[in-house]
Amino acid sequence: MILPQILPVVVAAIVAFLIGALWYSPALFAKAWVRAHGHTPETLAAMQAGAARAYGISFACFLLMAAVLAIFLTHLGVMGWMYGLHWGAMAWLGIAAPIGITANVYSDKPFMAWVIDGGYQLVYLMAMGAILGAWR
Numbered sequence: 001m002i003l004p005q006i007l008p009v010v011v012a013a014i015v016a017f018l019i020g021a022l023w024y025s026p027a028l029f030a031k032a033w034v035r036a037h038g039h040t041p042e043t044l045a046a047m048q049a050g051a052a053r054a055y056g057i058s059f060a061c062f063l064l065m066a067a068v069l070a071i072f073l074t075h076l077g078v079m080g081w082m083y084g085l086h087w088g089a090m091a092w093l094g095i096a097a098p099i100g101i102t103a104n105v106y107s108d109k110p111f112m113a114w115v116i117d118g119g120y121q122l123v124y125l126m127a128m129g130a131i132l133g134a135w136r
Helices: 008-025 032-035 039-050 051-076 079-106 110-135
Strands: none
Touching: 008 051, 008 110, 032 110, 039 051, 051 079, 051 110, 079 110
16 A cells, blocks of 8 residues: 655645634634534533544544545546545545435435535545645
């Protein structure tokens, strides 16, 4: 197996994390996300209490996703940010979107919850792909 370079993987994970900070901020989709998921002030307070753990787990997941995407791009021979962006979108379309839609259907959440969360996944996977593709 070809192991990816560490620095581009870490940068891609950090960028995905920062996109999330903006995506779920009041400047973009925070209010719509809270409504779509049906959160109350109590559930939000509980989420804030466990935020450090959630951030740590999500960052570890971003590292894993970036590393696997880097391996895929290497095996595909992808070079350049545009090709990486394309393959990040393909990873979303073929893997993340169907998993997210299926989870949304079975969790009985409004479709808008998936639109917000799925949109974030699309954007960060494309950003990860662009970063990893540019680094090659």
